[in-house]
Amino acid sequence: MRILGGGPEAGILGPGFLGGRDTAAVEDMDRPDCDPDRLRRTYEQFGLVNRVVAGWHRLYRTRVRPQLTSSGEAALLDVGCGGGDLAVMIARWAARDRIPLHVTGIDPDARAYRFAARRKPVPGVKFRQASSGDLLAEGRQYDVVISNHVLHHLTAPELQSFLDDSAGLARRLALHNDLRRSAAAYALFSAGALPLTGSYIRGDGLTSIRRSYTVTELAAVVPAGWTVEPHAPFHCLLSYRRHDTYGQGRA
Template identity: 65%
Template sequence: MILLRRRAADAVEMMDLPDCDPARLERTYRQFAVVNRALSGWRRLYAKELRPLLSAVSPTTVLDIGSGGGDLAATLAGWATRDNVKLHVTGIDPDSRAHQFAAARHHLPGVEFRQAHSSDLLKEGRSYDVVISNHVLHHLQPAELQQLLADSQGLARRKALHNDLRRSPAAYALFFVAALPFRGSFIRADGLTSIRRSYTPAELSGLAPAGWHAEPRAPFHQLLVLRKDQPDG
């Protein structure tokens, strides 16, 4: 598919426009919870990457960069509660609309939201056991992506996990069908634009500094990961 041979770096998602329809934007934030549970693969990531770090004694801290409507932060906290382990998630997003939605919708123990950039927290001297993001990397140009990774490396004590879309004809075709039920929001149109904007694993590997690894994940995701609690190699 010629459309996907190169990254559509200049494509714009409708929900990112400052004057987009607020009702459709709110419906998009609400539908993200369903999309992420069904398609983003965080249940497996939680079991493999986060759950082994959690205990019932002291909370493991997680920073969710670009937390959007807050559904992932709330979901992770819910899984930890059911497992009787302690987790504290801080969700940050520079978009005031996303922050206001998340802060108003999710009132859970161990979950907080801030309107901030990762660089703001780094300047404050903060650190977290794990830094994560979901569907953020494709929004960034190469220099912005490298800055995010540098911030993540400075903020994470144990590991950083950036889960994102993977550009491919199969991903585009699968999402084209899978997103049909999500009506009245920006989910389908913006999701297809996101795939066109996303990086391939080879592109991510070429941009990431030493220590980071791009791991393809079926059917149309990839994980850019830095594990500080394991030797590189």
């Protein structure tokens, strides 16, 4: 693995609150008995939150689009797509750029899949209730594989399997964007999410920050071949570019 960004990490935290990952914390929306109305509103609000804090439009322009424009009809996989807002946004950006793109959003959670599947249909976008391992077992491949705010949910063995799946599924690029733990991120999100009432966004967002990695922590646990770098605002970006010899002979 490589770390990009140079110099000592600015986000290193001391002991105590936010000094280490709180892997025992559980997001309320992940509980099987969570309130369905609040869960629905959470999925509805994800699109706004992701547009404001996740920085995907820049990632699309600088990382994703260059992998699509020279490949004719391309395919992108969004793993852990939740309510499907990112899959829809990327499909619309590609359509605006006149790039033929098929986007598949997958999530193993039946509740997320049902919400995404009920969205107004968008040309080139489809959703499945599935895991990355399911698609790998089917022999699927995509030009680009992405995820948003997934990594901090995974246990150590799950993270390794997830990244192995991603490398196997990606013909060109795997790109995973996740929260980066810091006191500033926690304080700003706590204040900024106050208007998002009636959902799990604020409480679960703060829990997610407590569970998330710093760049140095993430770099220490990912396999060789992956690159970790800071991505503003308050995100870690994990990327993998397929070598020409990786997976030769696969359909």
